[in-house]
Amino acid sequence: MKNRVLDQMIRSIAIVKKDVMIYYSKGPVVLMGVLWPAIMFISFAFGRGMAIENLMPGLIGVSVFFTCSAIAPVAFPWETAQRTLERLVSAPVAIWTILFGDMLASALVGIIISIVPILIAIGFGVTFTSPLVLACAIIVGSICFATMSLLLSVAPVSGPQYTQMLSTLIKFPLMFISGVFIPLSNLPAAARAISFISPLTYFTDIARYATGHGSYMPLYVDFLAIIAFTFVFWVVAVKLHNRTLPLRV
Amino acid sequence: MVNGSTGNGLAIDVRGLTKKYGQLVAVDGISFEVNKGEFFGFLGPNGAGKTTTIRMLTGIISKSGGEARVMGYPAGSIDSKQISGVVPEQSNVYMDLTAWRNLMLTAELYRIPSSEAKMRAENLLKQLGLYERKDSPSKEYSMGMRKRLLLAVALISDPQIVFLDEPTSGLDVQSARFIRGLLRDFRQGGKTFFLTTHNMSEAAEMCNRVAIINRGKLVALDTPENLRITAGKVSLIDISFDMSVSDEALKAIPGVIRVESSQAIDTAERMKATAAMGGMGPGKMGPGMRGPGMAGRQGMGMPQAEPTEAGEKKPPSNRFRLHTEDTGEVITSLVDFSRANSLKMNILNVNPPSLEDAFVMLTGEAKREK
Numbered sequence: 010m011k012n013r014v015l016d017q018m019i020r021s022i023a024i025v026k027k028d029v030m031i032y033y034s035k036g037p038v039v040l041m042g043v044l045w046p047a048i049m050f051i052s053f054a055f056g057r058g059m060a061i062e063n064l065m066p067g068l069i070g071v072s073v074f075f076t077c078s079a080i081a082p083v084a085f086p087w088e089t090a091q092r093t094l095e096r097l098v099s100a101p102v103a104i105w106t107i108l109f110g111d112m113l114a115s116a117l118v119g120i121i122i123s124i125v126p127i128l129i130a131i132g133f134g135v136t137f138t139s140p141l142v143l144a145c146a147i148i149v150g151s152i153c154f155a156t157m158s159l160l161l162s163v164a165p166v167s168g169p170q171y172t173q174m175l176s177t178l179i180k181f182p183l184m185f186i187s188g189v190f191i192p193l194s195n196l197p198a199a200a201r202a203i204s205f206i207s208p209l210t211y212f213t214d215i216a217r218y219a220t221g222h223g224s225y226m227p228l229y230v231d232f233l234a235i236i237a238f239t240f241v242f243w244v245v246a247v248k249l250h251n252r253t254l255p256l257r258v
Numbered sequence: 259m260v261n262g263s264t265g266n267g268l269a270i271d272v273r274g275l276t277k278k279y280g281q282l283v284a285v286d287g288i289s290f291e292v293n294k295g296e297f298f299g300f301l302g303p304n305g306a307g308k309t310t311t312i313r314m315l316t317g318i319i320s321k322s323g324g325e326a327r328v329m330g331y332p333a334g335s336i337d338s339k340q341i342s343g344v345v346p347e348q349s350n351v352y353m354d355l356t357a358w359r360n361l362m363l364t365a366e367l368y369r370i371p372s373s374e375a376k377m378r379a380e381n382l383l384k385q386l387g388l389y390e391r392k393d394s395p396s397k398e399y400s401m402g403m404r405k406r407l408l409l410a411v412a413l414i415s416d417p418q419i420v421f422l423d424e425p426t427s428g429l430d431v432q433s434a435r436f437i438r439g440l441l442r443d444f445r446q447g448g449k450t451f452f453l454t455t456h457n458m459s460e461a462a463e464m465c466n467r468v469a470i471i472n473r474g475k476l477v478a479l480d481t482p483e484n485l486r487i488t489a490g491k492v493s494l495i496d497i498s499f500d501m502s503v504s505d506e507a508l509k510a511i512p513g514v515i516r517v518e519s520s521q522a523i524d525t526a527e528r529m530k531a532t533a534a535m536g537g538m539g540p541g542k543m544g545p546g547m548r549g550p551g552m553a554g555r556q557g558m559g560m561p562q563a564e565p566t567e568a569g570e571k572k573p574p575s576n577r578f579r580l581h582t583e584d585t586g587e588v589i590t591s592l593v594d595f596s597r598a599n600s601l602k603m604n605i606l607n608v609n610p611p612s613l614e615d616a617f618v619m620l621t622g623e624a625k626r627e628k
Contacts, residue, residue: 013336016369017336019369020366020367020369022366023363023366024367026363026366027352027355027363030354030355031352031354031355091350091352091353092346092348092349092350093350093351093352095318095350096344096350096364096411097318097367098317098318098341098350099316099318099339099342099344099346100364100367100368101336101339101340101367101368102336103311142418173271178581179481217330249479253318255319258313258317258319
């Protein structure tokens with residue numbers, strides 16, 4: 010059993026490579042990954058005059074969150090339409106292996122793209138007092154957001170536009186309720202209560218700690234919350250995809 | 259690598275396999291066996307359940323009932339997929355990837371060691387005539403090239419069994435012939451092939467045995483030869499004389515069951531000839547135009563025209579298709595008939611029942627039973 014799981018995890022690396030080659034290494038995707046944090050930085054730092062040290066934790070969070078959840082929701086319907094999903098299903102890989110590969114690819118790209126806002130922050134004189142904590146948060150957070158994005162592609166539709174719409178409807182409200190640009194301590198009580206349902210809240214809290222501003226919650230709570238979200242997202246995603254995938258092929 | 263040997267000599271063992279979509283029964287409790295090393299054909303009209311069956315056997319869709327095993331493993335399990343290769347009807351290679359990358363991706367999914375995968379990919383691409391284009395994205399390939407790439411992708415894992423779903427559909431004659439030639443080469447390697455096709459001559463040429471499915475049920479399973487025999491003992495004799503002959507004269511020959519004159523062909527040819535001669539319609543055709551030497555042989559009981567069932571005058575013909583159960587007897591009689599009437603036989607072809615005749619008869623009968 011253990012060997013089987015390991016065997017499938019090794020096979021999922023092929024899915025990671027495929028996703029990187031087909032989706033993430035495309036010019037517009039790379040450009041978007043780089044431009045998105047830069048545009049957000051310009052909008053908030055110069056457009057709204059936000060203090061850069063207050064802006065950066067949220068910007069790192071938003072960049073990682075949007076990058077990790079950008080492709081997975083469209084990959085499944087896209088591959089359904091192209092019939093390549095059928096190829097994957099007829100190969101000796103389990104459904105969870107395909108999901109695991111997609112998740113890993115998204116998380117990997119999220120981790121790489123996080124370098125962009127970090128470089129911007131460093132360029133504008135922001136110092137990271139706990140770089141190791143931030144690195145761990147980026148890794149754990151990327152996996153969490155990538156796993157969440159698997160849920161956004163559950164609906165057995167064959168057009169990417171449907172999941173993209175759903176994805177936008179969920180991602181933007183999440184960004185606004187997560188205390189991304191306003192520290193949790195400054196949020197009204199009701200808004201703060203709502204913010205706890207978003208994994209991005211905990212990530213941003215850690216990023217705030219890593220830039221020397223202190224976190225609202227103890228670090229271990231933030232990390233445990235992200236891990237718990239990841240676990241729940243993963244179990245639900247595998248269960249739902251097992252149910253809907255036969256409807257796609 | 260998974261060892262798929264089962265020891266019972268069966269590559270596929272299907273028992274009461276069923277697939278339902280709501281109230282619709284797409285595959286209705288079919289049972290059959292495919293031996294190892296066999297080239298097995300799975301035929302049926304559109305919507306008969308061929309692709310649904312192949313998709314259940316390859317694990318793309320789940321079954322609603324029954325049992326199916328591939329090389330001893332439950333169909334659709336990781337183990338059965340590991341020893342199977344699939345060529346789907348419609349291309350499903352990654353269009354943005356090159357042929358080489360498509361093959362490497364598949365090899366990684368099957369956990370073929372990199373050096374082995376590279377060697378196999380190179381050999382396959384050379385064999386399939388794609389090596390020169392191995393670095394071009396698949397989207398730049400023609401349909402024939404994509405079909406060949408699909409075959410390479412299916413074979414990169416060196417599978418014990420290959421499922422082929424209409425591998426030559428939509429291809430021009432040369433590409434289809436090329437693919438069939440390749441399959442013939444690959445079958446020498448002892449692999450088992452499971453082929454679905456609409457092409458009867460392809461099935462007759464390639465397959466050791468053939469199953470015919472219609473409306474979800476198996477209606478026949480035998481060798482192409484035996485299925486031809488099942489189609490009936492009636493052979494068709496195509497014959498052409500140097501001049502017109504009446505249907506009735508041929509019907510009188512002992513052993514002839516039915517006579518079809520090639521009226522339609524004759525009429526079309528006459529129309530063409532008339533048009534070339536200046537627009538003279540068939541009704542204006544003179545008696546001398548019916549056939550060589552006809553004018554001087556009016557006394558042979560071969561009328562210029564005979565009444566059809568509709569009461570119209572049917573022009574006599576010189577080409578016929580005779581239906582008979584006693585080919586030898588009829589041929590002897592035709593020779594005698596020709597001598598007696600001073601006729602010369604231009605064409606004499608004997609056509610035994612084809613697999614297509616068997617297919618039409620079996621699927622037609624099943625349709626009537628419904």
